[in-house]
Amino acid sequence: MIDLTVRIGSLILENPVMPGSGTFAEGMERVIDVDRLGAIVAKTITPDIRHGNPQPRLTEVVGGMLSSIGIPSKGPDYFCAETVPFYARFKPPLIASISASSVEAFGKLAARLNTPGIAAIEVNLSCPNLEVNGRAFAMFPEATRDAIRHIKESTDRPVWAKLTPNVGDITEIAVAAHEGGADALVVANALLGMAIDVTTFRPKLGNVMGGVTGAAMKPVILRMVYQCAQAVPLPIIGCGGISSINDAVEYMLAGATAVQVGTANFIHPTTMIDIIDALPEFLRRHGLTRVTDLIGTMRANEAADPSWAAVG
Numbered sequence: 244m245i246d247l248t249v250r251i252g253s254l255i256l257e258n259p260v261m262p263g264s265g266t267f268a269e270g271m272e273r274v275i276d277v278d279r280l281g282a283i284v285a286k287t288i289t290p291d292i293r294h295g296n297p298q299p300r301l302t303e304v305v306g307g308m309l310s311s312i313g314i315p316s317k318g319p320d321y322f323c324a325e326t327v328p329f330y331a332r333f334k335p336p337l338i339a340s341i342s343a344s345s346v347e348a349f350g351k352l353a354a355r356l357n358t359p360g361i362a363a364i365e366v367n368l369s370c371p372n373l374e375v376n377g378r379a380f381a382m383f384p385e386a387t388r389d390a391i392r393h394i395k396e397s398t399d400r401p402v403w404a405k406l407t408p409n410v411g412d413i414t415e416i417a418v419a420a421h422e423g424g425a426d427a428l429v430v431a432n433a434l435l436g437m438a439i440d441v442t443t444f445r446p447k448l449g450n451v452m453g454g455v456t457g458a459a460m461k462p463v464i465l466r467m468v469y470q471c472a473q474a475v476p477l478p479i480i481g482c483g484g485i486s487s488i489n490d491a492v493e494y495m496l497a498g499a500t501a502v503q504v505g506t507a508n509f510i511h512p513t514t515m516i517d518i519i520d521a522l523p524e525f526l527r528r529h530g531l532t533r534v535t536d537l538i539g540t541m542r543a544n545e546a547a548d549p550s551w552a553a554v555g
C-alpha cells in the first residue's frame with residue numbers, strides 16, 4: 244500500500260499536489276476530478292475590488308509564460324459568499340490566498356476569512372508594501388516578519404507564507420517568515436521579467452514588466468527550495484515550472500513536502516492528476532512506500548562546494 248499523505252503543519256493532505264494560486268478557478272471541475280487534488284488553492288484576493296493591470300497581460304516566452312495580471316479581485320465579501328461555498332462541495336481543503344498593501348490591511352483581511360470552509364491562508368507577499376517603499380513585502384525580512392506576525396495574530400488558521408524569488412538571499416526571508424510564525428512556506432511566486440516586440444518596439448505586456456513562470460524558472464526555484472529547506476524547520480511547498488512527475492519528485496528531493504502546479508495547468512489541464520496518478524508507481528519503482536520518504540533525500544555530492552555553484 245502506497246501512502247501519499249503529507250502533513251503541512253496541522254493540515255493533513257491526501258497527496259502533495261495542488262494548484263498554484265491564480266492558475267486554477269471555478270470551471271476546472273469540468274476538466275478534472277477536483278476531489279483528487281491534495282488541496283485547492285484559490286486566486287489571491289485583496290481587501291478591495293481590483294480590476295487588474297492593463298492589457299495585454301500575457302505573452303509566451305521560451306520555456307514559459309510572462310504575465311502581469313495585477314490581481315483582479317472581487318474582494319472578501321464575494322469570496323466568502325460565492326467562492327468558499329462553491330469549493331465546499333469538493334473534498335480537498337480550500338486554501339485562501341490573500342494580498343494587501345499594509346500590515347494592518349493584511350491582518351484585517353485574514354480576520355475577515357475566519358469563516359468555515361477555509362483550511363489555511365496563503366499569504367501572497369509579492370504585493371507592494373505601500374506604507375514603506377512600495378516594494379514587495381517578501382523582498383524585505385522585516386516586512387515579511389511583521390506581515391506574517393500580524394496575520395497570525397488575526398486568524399487561527401494555519402498561515403502559509405508565499406515568497407518572491409526576486410531577492411538576493413531567499414533564506415533571509417524564509418527565516419523572517421518563520422520568526423513571524425508562518426506554518427509553511429510556498430517557494431515561490433513569479434520571477435520578474437520582461438519582453439519587447441521588435442516589430443513595434445513596444446513592450447509585450449501592458450504593464451511593461453511581469454512574472455516569468457513555467458519550465459524556464461524551475462532550476463532557480465528548485466535551488467531556492469533547497470536553500471530554504473536547509474534554513475528553516477518549516478514544511479515547504481515548492482512551486483515553479485512543475486509539469487511532470489519528475490519535476491514534482493525533484494522538488495521533494497530538494498526538501499519540499501508538497502508542490503504546486505501553475506503554468507502547466509494552462510498547457511495540459513490534467514497535469515496535476517497525471518502527477519498524482521504517477522506517484523505510486525514512481526515510489527514502487529524506487530522501493531518506497533510513502534511519498535514523505537522523498538522529502539529532502541537528495542544524495543548530496545560530498546565533494547561539491549555549493550559556494551562555487553553561482554560562479555561557474
Ligand SMILES: Cc1cc2nc3c(=O)[nH]c(=O)nc-3n(C[C@H](O)[C@H](O)[C@H](O)COP(=O)(O)O)c2cc1C
Nearest residue numbers: 263264265287367431432456457483484504505506
Ligand atoms: C496567470 C497567472 C496568474 C497568477 N496569479 C497568482 C495569484 O493570484 N496569486 C499568487 O500568489 N500567485 C499567482 N501566480 C503565480 C503562481 O501561483 C505560481 O507561483 C507561479 O506561476 C510559478 O509556478 P509555475 O511555474 O508552475 O507557473 C499566477 C501565475 C500565473 C501564470
